[in-house]
Amino acid sequence: MDDVSFTVEKGETLGVVGESGCGKSTMGRTIIHLQEATDGQIFLNGEDITHVKGGELRRIREKMQIVFQDPYSSLNPRFRVEETIREPLKRSGRFKDRTVLNEETNRLMELVGIDERLRQSYPHELDGGRRQRVGIARALALNPEFVVCDEPVSALDVSIQAQVLNLLMELQEKTQTAYMFVTHDLSVVRYISNHICVMYLGQLVEKAPTEALFQETLHPYTKALISAIPSIDIDHPMKRVMLKGEITSPITPAPGCRFAARCPYAADACREPQKLREAAKNHFVACCRMEEINE
Ligand SMILES: Nc1ncnc2c1ncn2[C@@H]1O[C@H](COP(=O)(O)OP(=O)(O)OP(=O)(O)O)[C@@H](O)[C@H]1O
Ligand SMILES: [Mg+2]
CATH class of the missing domain: 3.40.50.300 (P-loop containing nucleotide triphosphate hydrolases)
Incomplete structure (x- = not known):
């Protein structure tokens, strides 16, 4: 942790x-x-x-x-x-x-x-x-x-x-x-x-009031998680983000984003440590590419 x-x-x-x-x-x-x-x-x-x-x-x-x-x-x-x-x-x-x-x-x-x-x-x-x-x-x-x-x-x-x-x-x-x-x-x-923390390999990747997290999902990992919820609406199937591989070993993880190895948006910038940033009121996200991928 x-x-x-x-x-x-x-x-x-x-x-x-x-x-x-x-x-x-x-x-x-x-x-x-x-x-x-x-x-x-x-x-x-x-x-x-x-x-x-x-x-x-x-x-x-x-x-x-x-x-x-x-x-x-x-x-x-x-x-x-x-x-x-x-x-x-x-x-x-x-x-x-x-x-x-x-x-x-x-x-x-x-x-x-x-x-x-x-x-x-x-x-x-x-x-x-x-x-x-x-x-x-x-x-x-x-x-x-x-x-x-x-x-x-x-x-x-x-x-x-x-x-x-x-x-x-x-x-x-x-x-x-x-x-x-x-x-x-x-x-x-x-x-x-009332609030939700999303964790990945011992770190917080997103933290937000419940509805904000579901309505305005910002982190790629949270997006993948939410897309995996089974839905009964067959007319509007949600696009599922399929993650490959598994959670890596928690022993001495690399300093950058721990999700990078499985992230569809991973880039060079993700090798730097990720800090939680407040994207909206009480909505925190740890992703340096948040703005680009949520345009
Ligand atoms: N007693 C222990 N000794 C060594 N490693 C442990 C021990 N308990 C847990 N771990 C390791 O710590 C990590 C986190 O385990 P933890 O049980 O907190 O996961 P979790 O998020 O609760 O998973 P799950 O959803 O399956 O309950 C795992 O990699 C696990 O292998
Ligand atoms: Mg457990």
């Missing part, structure tokens, strides 16, 4: 898109301290939390949570539904009384729509949608202010995807939690986000 900078406001969703291996999960995990940042700064409510440790880290962990990409591997197979949801409540030490703890567990199960009869079930007895709901309940247990949703619906089928997305949006309305929503599904990201 290099030179990636953004802000997520209370009650808003920042969508993060980019192909497999570009570093979306790494970024989410680094922000909430599941892995350590080697450089840069992370702020929560204006407080620099980049190097917090020990008790201090536990305190901020309550405010920052994650819903993992894979609902099959992110739940402890030996924990029943109620145990999984109760765990963060118990750990916080805020709920000493058993009855209160149980009431809170009930509230969370109801919040995410898991039936009371599944209370004693193990993860393997649940379908993918319900497992993800348990993961969401666990993440929301302590009313976090910021949640990384790392492709929370990519392992689910389409009808359940919609349910889980709507659930996340409803909960956000109630709690004003800020989400960083990682996905490579652009239709999902358009539906759920």
Whole structure:
């Protein structure tokens, strides 16, 4: 990850898109301290939390949570539904009384729509949608202010995807939690986000308010991504930009534009490092040929 900078406001969703291996999960995990940042700064409510440790880290962990990409591997197979949801409540030490703890567990199960009869079930007895709901309940247990949703619906089928997305949006309305929503599904990201960051090989290539990104796409990589969205409009087929090759190794990348090797517009100027420039209000693009190719 290099030179990636953004802000997520209370009650808003920042969508993060980019192909497999570009570093979306790494970024989410680094922000909430599941892995350590080697450089840069992370702020929560204006407080620099980049190097917090020990008790201090536990305190901020309550405010920052994650819903993992894979609902099959992110739940402890030996924990029943109620145990999984109760765990963060118990750990916080805020709920000493058993009855209160149980009431809170009930509230969370109801919040995410898991039936009371599944209370004693193990993860393997649940379908993918319900497992993800348990993961969401666990993440929301302590009313976090910021949640990384790392492709929370990519392992689910389409009808359940919609349910889980709507659930996340409803909960956000109630709690004003800020989400960083990682996905490579652009239709999902358009539906759920206020702002979108497009990443390529560990860098930001475009950052814009959601509709601006779709209406006035500026970066060649974003154009290719958007052209790949399946459309049901057979009268006006969109021209698909086919990218060749694959994302290159993230180990010691060349200093120039990391997308250049696959970019249909690559030129000599692209060998220089690319800086994010503000093309329109709040719309940032890292492409030195932006003006030429968007004439
Ligand atoms: N534990 C690890 N050790 C070494 N390299 C890793 C590790 N985890 C991830 N990587 C590498 O870091 C890069 C970014 O991985 P990351 O999981 O953040 O991608 P991603 O954008 O989340 O991809 P996906 O869309 O498939 O989830 C990849 O090249 C990956 O191989
Ligand atoms: Mg990932």
